[in-house]
Amino acid sequence: DIQMTQSPSSLSASVGDRVTITCQASQGISNYLNWYQRKPGKAPKLLIYDASNLGTGVPSRFSGSGSGTDFTFTISSLQPEDIATYYCQQYDTLLTFGGGTKVEIK
């Protein structure tokens, strides 16, 4: 099984800050990596697919990069509405989600 290790598990940042989350796969997964946002009481939302492609209607302050085993998700300028938990997900072999990163406003 492929394990996805996300870090940090939580972070606190100010409005306007650049926020970075990393996701490491236990083996190479090419670019078969997606990022989701889950707000409390809401269903998850696909933000980034295939490591770096922006989902439909997703603001350009969100971005993703990486290939192989190491991936990065970035919010270029944190907004109050970005408070959520973010998950990476691989689809190279079956599907696996990372443990999640809870983003809060400082």
Place this chain on the structure above:
Amino acid sequence: EVQLLESGGGLVQPGRSLRLSCAASGLTFSSYAMGWVRQAPGKGLEWVSSISGSGANTYHADSVKGRFTISRDNSKNTLYLQMNSLRAEDTALYYCAKGTVPHNLGNAFDIWGQGTMVTVSS
């Protein structure tokens, strides 16, 4: 507008069975793989099962293999999850989700339902 509506959740005793349904609208249902993803209280997202658009190929997480079965009826635009031998650790909010491609596990899930809660307890 694509919509997914789950139903069938509830309180069930350990060892018993439950079948979840997900009614889809606003899409050509058979053109997309579909999946189930769950979130236990206080935990993260966990993929459960996926099925290809035709229904020919199914996939299950090790944690549910042999107990859960995913299926679909493309004539009714409906996805199912038959859950047998339920355990306390199966307690979770179960989401139905649409894949972005028709084959295999669906790759990414771009449309999600609101979820249906399953509680396994005596």
